[in-house]
Amino acid sequence: MEDAPRGLRESLKRVAVTLKEADIPFALGGSYACWARGGPEPVHDVDFMLREEDVPRAVEVLAAAGLRPVDPPEDWLTKVFDGEVLVDLIHHPVGRAVTPEMLERSSEMSVDSVRMPVLDATDWFEMTLLALEERYCDLARVLPMIRAMREQVDWDQVRRSTAASPFAEAALLVATRLNLIPPVDAAPVAARPGEIVASGGGIARSGAARRGGTKGGTAEGGKTEGRAPEGIGLRVGKKEDGREPAGQVDLGGKLDLAEADEYLAGELHERLAEDPRVAELGLEVAVADGCILVEGEVATDDRRRAVADVLAEAVPGRLVRNEVTVIGRATAADGTTKVETIS
Amino acid sequence: MMRIAAVGDIHLGTDSGGTFAPVVRGLAGRADVLLLAGDLTQHGLPAEAEVVAAEVAGAPLPVITVLGNHDYHSNAEQEITAILTAAGVTVLEGTGTVVDIDGARLGIAGVKGFGGGFAGASGTDFGEPLMKAFVRHTKEAATRLRYALEALDCDTRVALTHYAPIPDTLIGERAEIYPFLGSYHLAEAMDAGGAALALHGHAHAGSERGSTAGGVPVRNVARPVIGKPCALYAVGSGATVEGARMAAPSPSPSVDLAAPTAP
Ligand SMILES: [Fe+2]
Ligand SMILES: [Fe+2]
Numbered sequence: 001m002e003d004a005p006r007g008l009r010e011s012l013k014r015v016a017v018t019l020k021e022a023d024i025p026f027a028l029g030g031s032y033a034c035w036a037r038g039g040p041e042p043v044h045d046v047d048f049m050l051r052e053e054d055v056p057r058a059v060e061v062l063a064a065a066g067l068r069p070v071d072p073p074e075d076w077l078t079k080v081f082d083g084e085v086l087v088d089l090i091h092h093p094v095g096r097a098v099t100p101e102m103l104e105r106s107s108e109m110s111v112d113s114v115r116m117p118v119l120d121a122t123d124w125f126e127m128t129l130l131a132l133e134e135r136y137c138d139l140a141r142v143l144p145m146i147r148a149m150r151e152q153v154d155w156d157q158v159r160r161s162t163a164a165s166p167f168a169e170a171a172l173l174v175a176t177r178l179n180l181i182p183p184v185d186a187a188p189v190a191a192r193p194g195e196i197v198a199s200g201g202g203i204a205r206s207g208a209a210r211r212g213g214t215k216g217g218t219a220e221g222g223k224t225e226g227r228a229p230e231g232i233g234l235r236v237g238k239k240e241d242g243r244e245p246a247g248q249v250d251l252g253g254k255l256d257l258a259e260a261d262e263y264l265a266g267e268l269h270e271r272l273a274e275d276p277r278v279a280e281l282g283l284e285v286a287v288a289d290g291c292i293l294v295e296g297e298v299a300t301d302d303r304r305r306a307v308a309d310v311l312a313e314a315v316p317g318r319l320v321r322n323e324v325t326v327i328g329r330a331t332a333a334d335g336t337t338k339v340e341t342i343s
Numbered sequence: 344m345m346r347i348a349a350v351g352d353i354h355l356g357t358d359s360g361g362t363f364a365p366v367v368r369g370l371a372g373r374a375d376v377l378l379l380a381g382d383l384t385q386h387g388l389p390a391e392a393e394v395v396a397a398e399v400a401g402a403p404l405p406v407i408t409v410l411g412n413h414d415y416h417s418n419a420e421q422e423i424t425a426i427l428t429a430a431g432v433t434v435l436e437g438t439g440t441v442v443d444i445d446g447a448r449l450g451i452a453g454v455k456g457f458g459g460g461f462a463g464a465s466g467t468d469f470g471e472p473l474m475k476a477f478v479r480h481t482k483e484a485a486t487r488l489r490y491a492l493e494a495l496d497c498d499t500r501v502a503l504t505h506y507a508p509i510p511d512t513l514i515g516e517r518a519e520i521y522p523f524l525g526s527y528h529l530a531e532a533m534d535a536g537g538a539a540l541a542l543h544g545h546a547h548a549g550s551e552r553g554s555t556a557g558g559v560p561v562r563n564v565a566r567p568v569i570g571k572p573c574a575l576y577a578v579g580s581g582a583t584v585e586g587a588r589m590a591a592p593s594p595s596p597s598v599d600l601a602a603p604t605a606p
Contacts, residue, residue, distance in 0.1 A: 342577065
């Protein structure tokens with residue numbers, strides 16, 4: 001439509017080159033990442049993914065390159081204008097931090113003849129499907145993207161990490177029934193011996209609301225900025241996928257597995273708050289199909305491991321998906337922090 | 344103008360050495376005082392307080408803090424206070440301190456605060472002893488904050504708490520847990536005590552800005568909320584007296600750290 005794409009592509013390349021020259025790690029995200037991977041060309045805006053701690057420096061170098069920064073009220077991205085073109089710098093897509101691992105998974109591709117890292121296709125679909133929500137769940141927009149990128153995606157991974165979202169589940173069901181993507185892998189987690197079956201396939205969850213939980217953009221053109229309500233997070237590293245907890249630990253720490261899922265989710269949430277190894281009140285626990293999902297952010301890798309340990313002791317034998325991310329924190333008060341004058 | 348750097352909920356663990364010191368050092372010349380809004384530690388362990396102390400020791404500006412619920416978790420709040428105090432940090436709990444900034448006097452009154460909820464949806468001093476103790480702990484904290492604010496002899500007053508005084512800065516948190524995140528009694532105290540600015544933490548998923556019914560600007564400076572190492576605020580107008588020194592805490596030097604269920 002119109003001549004928007006041309007301007008968008010020029011801005012995309014300008015931003016990518018500027019970030020590359022400044023050695024700021026990033027990945028092209030949003031609908032342009034989909035375009036780079038064979039999807040329809042977007043007509044709206046340009047999205048880059050980068051770590052929160054790199055955002056101030058990115059804004060600084062982009063401003064120096066003549067772009068105009070704006071400070072939006074949203075807490076999960078910032079924006080710069082290149083003339084009329086809006087470029088989003090996203091550090092918390094669907095509520096989760098952009099991690100170094102995520103940026104490392106991206107692949108170097110040529111985008112309109114400029115080489116740049118493009119978000120991994122599996123990550124891309126996790127975000128896009130988690131961005132679907134009650135007001136923005138138009139599968140007519142999602143299906144062409146699935147067609148375009150399907151062979152680049154680990155769909156079992158996408159299914160696992162979006163399991164808590166009914167909208168993602170619906171999109172994946174349609175895609176499966178249309179034979180666009182392979183059916184669910186056999187031997188599902190719910191069939192493990194001794195497991196209680198999730199009541200009605202529902203998902204029970206417990207935990208704090210997440211940052212920016214109810215805010216969000218649109219799923220337009222596959223934008224990743226909308227947030228799935230209470231969305232399940234992104235994977236942290238392939239190594240840990242499907243990892244099982246250690247098994248037998250002392251019986252005193254076990255929880256009653258016959259408990260209804262919502263109580264179990266609540267109890268596990270409390271365990272994580274009360275156990276001295278974690279003591280984290282902001283983690284969210286969901287129990288779905290016999291699988292325990294835990295998400296949220298912790299400051300260090302040790303604490304992330306402690307989450308897995310505590311859950312393994314509380315519900316031995318259960319499959320625990322540890323979707324907790326470790327947030328890299330900027331450790332210097334950067335010069336660009338704005339001073340608010342209180343009058 | 345007096346420049347305040349503020350952050351809460353840094354949650355340092357024994358593995359966090361070296362993560363906060365650069366933030367503190369970076370404030371040299373950019374802020375006149377650093378206010379920490381509680382939850383300095385992850386589990387309230389003295390060993391963690393030692394890490395915090397090492398990170399802020401030799402800070403290029405006065406560091407003033409309140410403790411948070413995490414800092415009480417191991418029943419070692421007194422020891423933590425002592426460790427921080429030895430490192431030069433002013434720990435406030437129902438007390439205040441005045442910092443002289445090029446002749447302008449910035450007064451900070453602080454208290455951990457507590458939950459209880461907000462007008463129309465709050466706990467009351469009624470029923471079981473535990474419920475009464477809960478609500479009384481909040482009311483006491485609010486009263487002490489008010490007295491500490493009123494006792495400050497200064498040009499500009501700032502209220503520092505861990506728990507939130509208003510629901511506006513909790514937006515993003517689940518409404519069901521608001522009563523565990525703060526209390527309107529704290530806002531009442533801030534209004535009555537003539538605060539020019541109120542800073543709090545605790546609500547990691549909340550929002551940065553709000554204001555009390557009496558018009559006191561409130562900022563939630565929890566680290567995950569501000570999304571940067573610390574927030575910077577400029578308050579008050581310059582005055583004319585000279586000197587830059589840190590006054591002794593006023594008025595009561597004995598830091599009384601009441602446990603939530605203590606009478
Ligand atoms: Fe906290
Ligand atoms: Fe807290």
